[in-house]
Amino acid sequence: RVNGTRLMETLHSTCEFGKAHPWGTHETETGMARLALNDDDKRVRHWLIEQAKALGCKVTVDQMGNMFVFRPGKNNTIPPVMMGSHLDTQPTGGRYDGILGVIAGLEVLRTLHEHDHQTEGPVGLVNWTNEEGARFPMVTVSSAVWAGEIPLETAWNCKEVTATAGQKPQTLKQELERIGFLGEVPASYTAQPMAAHFEIHIEQGPILEDGGLKVGIVTGAQAYNWYEIEVKGRDSHAGTTPLSARRDALLAAAKMIVESNKAAKEFSGLVTTGIFRAEPGSVNTMAHTVRFTLDARHPSDELLAKMVSRCREVFEKVAKEESERGVEVKWTSLTENMAVQFDKGCIAAIEESAGEVCARFEEAASGRKLWTYLTSGAGHDSCNASKRCPSAMIFAVTREGMSHTPDEYCSPEDCITSADVLLGAVVRYDKA
Amino acid sequence: RVNGTRLMETLHSTCEFGKAHPWGTHETETGMARLALNDDDKRVRHWLIEQAKALGCKVTVDQMGNMFVFRPGKNNTIPPVMMGSHLDTQPTGGRYDGILGVIAGLEVLRTLHEHDHQTEGPVGLVNWTNEEGARFPMVTVSSAVWAGEIPLETAWNCKEVTATAGQKPQTLKQELERIGFLGEVPASYTAQPMAAHFEIHIEQGPILEDGGLKVGIVTGAQAYNWYEIEVKGRDSHAGTTPLSARRDALLAAAKMIVESNKAAKEFSGLVTTGIFRAEPGSVNTMAHTVRFTLDARHPSDELLAKMVSRCREVFEKVAKEESERGVEVKWTSLTENMAVQFDKGCIAAIEESAGEVCARFEEAASGRKLWTYLTSGAGHDSCNASKRCPSAMIFAVTREGMSHTPDEYCSPEDCITSADVLLGAVVRYDKA
Numbered sequence: 104r105v106n107g108t109r110l111m112e113t114l115h116s117t118c119e120f121g122k123a124h125p126w127g128t129h130e131t132e133t134g135m136a137r138l139a140l141n142d143d144d145k146r147v148r149h150w151l152i153e154q155a156k157a158l159g160c161k162v163t164v165d166q167m168g169n170m171f172v173f174r175p176g177k178n179n180t181i182p183p184v185m186m187g188s189h190l191d192t193q194p195t196g197g198r199y200d201g202i203l204g205v206i207a208g209l210e211v212l213r214t215l216h217e218h219d220h221q222t223e224g225p226v227g228l229v230n231w232t233n234e235e236g237a238r239f240p241m242v243t244v245s246s247a248v249w250a251g252e253i254p255l256e257t258a259w260n261c262k263e264v265t266a267t268a269g270q271k272p273q274t275l276k277q278e279l280e281r282i283g284f285l286g287e288v289p290a291s292y293t294a295q296p297m298a299a300h301f302e303i304h305i306e307q308g309p310i311l312e313d314g315g316l317k318v319g320i321v322t323g324a325q326a327y328n329w330y331e332i333e334v335k336g337r338d339s340h341a342g343t344t345p346l347s348a349r350r351d352a353l354l355a356a357a358k359m360i361v362e363s364n365k366a367a368k369e370f371s372g373l374v375t376t377g378i379f380r381a382e383p384g385s386v387n388t389m390a391h392t393v394r395f396t397l398d399a400r401h402p403s404d405e406l407l408a409k410m411v412s413r414c415r416e417v418f419e420k421v422a423k424e425e426s427e428r429g430v431e432v433k434w435t436s437l438t439e440n441m442a443v444q445f446d447k448g449c450i451a452a453i454e455e456s457a458g459e460v461c462a463r464f465e466e467a468a469s470g471r472k473l474w475t476y477l478t479s480g481a482g483h484d485s486c487n488a489s490k491r492c493p494s495a496m497i498f499a500v501t502r503e504g505m506s507h508t509p510d511e512y513c514s515p516e517d518c519i520t521s522a523d524v525l526l527g528a529v530v531r532y533d534k535a
Numbered sequence: 536r537v538n539g540t541r542l543m544e545t546l547h548s549t550c551e552f553g554k555a556h557p558w559g560t561h562e563t564e565t566g567m568a569r570l571a572l573n574d575d576d577k578r579v580r581h582w583l584i585e586q587a588k589a590l591g592c593k594v595t596v597d598q599m600g601n602m603f604v605f606r607p608g609k610n611n612t613i614p615p616v617m618m619g620s621h622l623d624t625q626p627t628g629g630r631y632d633g634i635l636g637v638i639a640g641l642e643v644l645r646t647l648h649e650h651d652h653q654t655e656g657p658v659g660l661v662n663w664t665n666e667e668g669a670r671f672p673m674v675t676v677s678s679a680v681w682a683g684e685i686p687l688e689t690a691w692n693c694k695e696v697t698a699t700a701g702q703k704p705q706t707l708k709q710e711l712e713r714i715g716f717l718g719e720v721p722a723s724y725t726a727q728p729m730a731a732h733f734e735i736h737i738e739q740g741p742i743l744e745d746g747g748l749k750v751g752i753v754t755g756a757q758a759y760n761w762y763e764i765e766v767k768g769r770d771s772h773a774g775t776t777p778l779s780a781r782r783d784a785l786l787a788a789a790k791m792i793v794e795s796n797k798a799a800k801e802f803s804g805l806v807t808t809g810i811f812r813a814e815p816g817s818v819n820t821m822a823h824t825v826r827f828t829l830d831a832r833h834p835s836d837e838l839l840a841k842m843v844s845r846c847r848e849v850f851e852k853v854a855k856e857e858s859e860r861g862v863e864v865k866w867t868s869l870t871e872n873m874a875v876q877f878d879k880g881c882i883a884a885i886e887e888s889a890g891e892v893c894a895r896f897e898e899a900a901s902g903r904k905l906w907t908y909l910t911s912g913a914g915h916d917s918c919n920a921s922k923r924c925p926s927a928m929i930f931a932v933t934r935e936g937m938s939h940t941p942d943e944y945c946s947p948e949d950c951i952t953s954a955d956v957l958l959g960a961v962v963r964y965d966k967a
C-alpha cells in the first residue's frame with residue numbers, strides 16, 4: 104500500500120507552484136494555472152528532479168523536455184515499466200488532471216524504495232511536456248514526438264496561444280530553452296524505450312461517481328481532432344453599412360459555431376469552440392477576421408470524419424450563401440487522433456490489482472464489483488505511448504465529472520485507491 | 536475658396552502620426568491607427584496647437600482634452616461659430632473619418648487669416664477627444680460631457696478596451712494626464728459656449744457616390760445604443776462533458792449574435808457585434824465567460840427600443856431554454872443616443888453655400904442639383920453639440936461607402952468641395 108497521507112501532502116504542496124482561482128475557504132481549495140513551460144512549471148520540474156534523486160533514481164530530460172525518472176531493477180538491460188502523466192494544467196485548471204498521475208507515480212517509487220522492493224526490470228516515471236495543449240495548441244504533443252507521430256521540428260515550432268501580456272508569442276522550443284529543459288536525448292521510443300506505460304488520470308466524466316464505483320479500467324479512448332478556423336470578411340462601419348452590403352466575419356463565425364453544434368447532435372459526437380478571437384475589435388466596426396477553434400470527438404474514427412465533413416459543408420454554406428456579400432473560410436488542422444485500444448496485458452494487470460484493492464471496501468462485502476471498464480472521452484499521453492509499447496490507464500473518481508475547471512475534485516480516498524491500484528499493476532506487470 | 540493643395544497636403548502630412556495598414560503603393564495609400572490619447576494622438580495635438588498659434592489664434596484645452604481654437608472677430612463678447620470634428624481613429628481606420636473635419640476647419644481658419652477676413656464674432660475649431668469610442672468604449676464622449684449629457688467622472692473613469700499588450704487597461708483620465716492634455720477649463724457648454732457647431736464628415740455610406748452627388752446636407756442622425764453583454768456558463772472539458780450537461784457560454788453567445796441579426800432584419804434596423812472575448816480561451820475547455828458588444832441602430836427611437844427589447848427577450852430564451860443546463864446573461868449599457876434633428880438655420884447656411892459651390896461643376900450646367908439632404912447612419916459630436924447650440928453637418932463623398940477600414944477614401948476634389956461649403960456656411964452664419 105502506498106502512503107496515502109504522503110501522497111496527498113505531496114500533491115497539494117506541489118500545487119503551490121501555479122495555484123490560482125480559489126473556490127473555497129480551505130487553502131487547498133483552489134485551482135491551477137500552471138501552463139506548460141511557464142515559471143511555475145519550471146519550479147515543479149526542479150522539485151521533481153530533487154525527489155527522484157532522493158530516491159537514488161536517475162533523471163533524463165529529452166529534446167521535448169519530457170522528464171524520465173528511472174529506478175533500477177535486478178536486470179537493467181531490459182526497458183523499464185513506466186508510469187506517466189503530466190504536470191502542466193489548463194489556464195483555469197484543477198489540482199488533479201495530470202498532476203495526480205505524476206504524483207501517484209512518484210508515490211509508487213517512494214513506496215518501492217521504502218520497502219526496499221527489488222523489481223525484475225527497471226521501473227520509472229515520466230512527466231510529459233504540454234499534455235494539455237492549452238499553451239501550445241498541440242495536445243499530448245511530446246508523447247506524440249516520442250512515439251514518432253509528429254516530427255520534432257513541427258512540435259518545436261508550435262507557437263503559444265496564451266502569450267503573457269506584453270510579450271510576443273514564443274515557440275515551444277524557445278520556452279524549453281528559457282526554462283532550461285531542452286534536453287539532448289532524442290525524444291523517441293528508440294532512444295528511451297519502455298516495457299509498458301501505465302497512467303492514472305481522473306475520469307473527468309461522471310460515470311464512476313454516478314455508479315458508486317471506485318476505479319475505472321480504461322480500455323481505450325475516443326478519436327478527436329482540433330482545427331483552427333479562419334473567417335475573413337471586411338471591416339466596415341456598423342452604423343452606415345446596410346445589412347445587405349456586409350461581409351461580417353464575426354456574424355458568420357457565430358453562425359458556423361451554431362451549425363457545428365447541430366452537426367455534433369446529428370452524429371452523437373462532441374464539437375466545442377473554446378477559443379474565439381475577432382479583429383480589429385471595436386464596437387462600431389465589423390470584424391474583418393475571426394479565428395476560432397473546433398474540438399471534435401467521436402468514439403468512431405469514421406463518424407468523426409463524417410461529422411467534420413458535415414461541419415466543412417455547412418461552414419462553406421454559411422460563408423457563401425448566408426453571409427450577405429460573403430466571407431472566406433479556411434481550416435487548419437492542429438491535431439488528429441484516431442481512436443485507441445489499450446493493451447490486454449496491461450489491462451489484465453490493472454484488473455487484478457483493482458480487484459484486490461477494491462476488496463478492502465465495505466461495499467464489496469456483498470460481492471459488488473467496485474470497478475468498471477471505461478472508454479476515455481479525453482486524449483491522454485497513454486494514447487501515444489500505446490503505439491510503441493503496451494499501455495493502459497486507471498481512472499479515478501471525479502466529482503460531478505467536472506474537469507478543466509478550478510474546483511475539479513478527486514477525494515483523498517479516491518486518489519489513494521487509484522495509487523494502490525497503480526502500485527499493484529506495476530509490480531504485477533514487472534513480475535510477469 | 537480654400538487652398539485645396541494645402542488642405543490635402545496638410546491632411547496627409549498629419550496622417551504620418553499614426554499611419555498603419557498600407558493598402559496601395561502610393562505613400563498616402565495607408566489607413567490609420569491613431570487611437571484616442573495614444574502617443575500619435577499626442578503628437579498631432581501638439582502639431583495643431585502650433586498651427587493655431589501661427590494664425591494668432593488662442594487655444595484652450597478642457598478637462599476632457601477637447602481642444603478649442605479661437606480666432607477673434609469684431610465683437611468678441613458673443614460666443615464663437617465653431618467648426619469641429621475629431622483626430623482620433625479606429626484601430627483599422629482611414630485617413631478621412633474625423634480627420635477631414637478638423638483639417639478642413641483649420642484650412643477655413645487659414646483662408647480667413649490669409650485674406651485678413653474680419654468676422655462679426657469669433658470663429659473657431661474644436662478637436663473632440665475619443666469620438667470613435669474605439670479605445671475608450673464611450674462614443675462621442677467628450678462632446679457629451681460638454682453638452683452635460685454625461686457626468687465628467689463617468690467619462691474620466693472609462694477604461695480602455697484596446698490596452699497595449701503588457702499594460703493594464705488605463706482610464707481615459709489617466710491617459711489624458713499621461714499625454715499632458717488634462718486641461719483645467721471645465722468641459723461644459725457654460726464654460727465654452729458656442730454660437731453654432733458645423734462639422735464636415737465623410738458620409739461613410741454610398742448614397743452620394745451612387746447618386747453622382749458632390750455634397751450631403753445632414754438634417755439629423757439615427758438613434759443608436761451600445762451594450763456589453765456578459766454570458767456566464769461553466770468551464771468544463773470538451774472531451775468528457777456530454778452536450779446535455781454543458782453550460783457553454785461561447786455557444787450561447789454565438790446563438791445570441793445570430794438571433795440579434797434576425798431582430799435587426801425584423802425591425803429593419805442594424806445590429807452589429809464588433810468585440811467578442813471568451814475566457815479562459817483553451818481549445819479543449821468550454822468558456823466560462825464571454826463578453827461581447829452590441830451596436831444597435833434605428834432611425835426611430837421607438838423602433839430602436841423595440842428592437843433592443845426583442846434582443847433582450849431572445850437572449851433570455853437562449854440562456855434559459857437553448858443552452859442545455861443554462862447560462863446567465865447580463866446587459867450593461869455603454870451609450871444611448873436618441874435620434875437627432877439638426878438646426879434649420881445652420882442647414883440653411885450650408886444649403887446656400889452648397890448651392891454656390893456646386894454651381895461651379897460642369898454637371899450643374901444642365902440645372903442638376905449636386906447636393907442632397909441626408910440622415911446620418913453614424914453618430915457624431917455634432918449630435919451632442921446640437922443639444923446646446925444650433926448645429927448641422929456637411930457630408931463628403933465616400934468611395935463605395937466604406938469607412939472604418941484602412942482604404943476608406945474621399946477624393947481630393949470631394950474633400951476640397953466640402954471645405955469650400957464649410958467656409959461659405961461659416962461666413963454666412965457669422966454674418967447673419
Ligand SMILES: NC(=O)NCCC(=O)O
Nearest residue numbers: 234235242481482774819
Ligand atoms: N485529459 C486531458 O484533459 N487531456 C487533454 C487532451 C484532451 O483534450 O483530451
Ligand SMILES: NC(=O)NCCC(=O)O
Nearest residue numbers: 342387666667674913914
Ligand atoms: N462617425 C463615426 O464613425 N463616429 C463614431 C460613432 C458611431 O459609431 O456612429
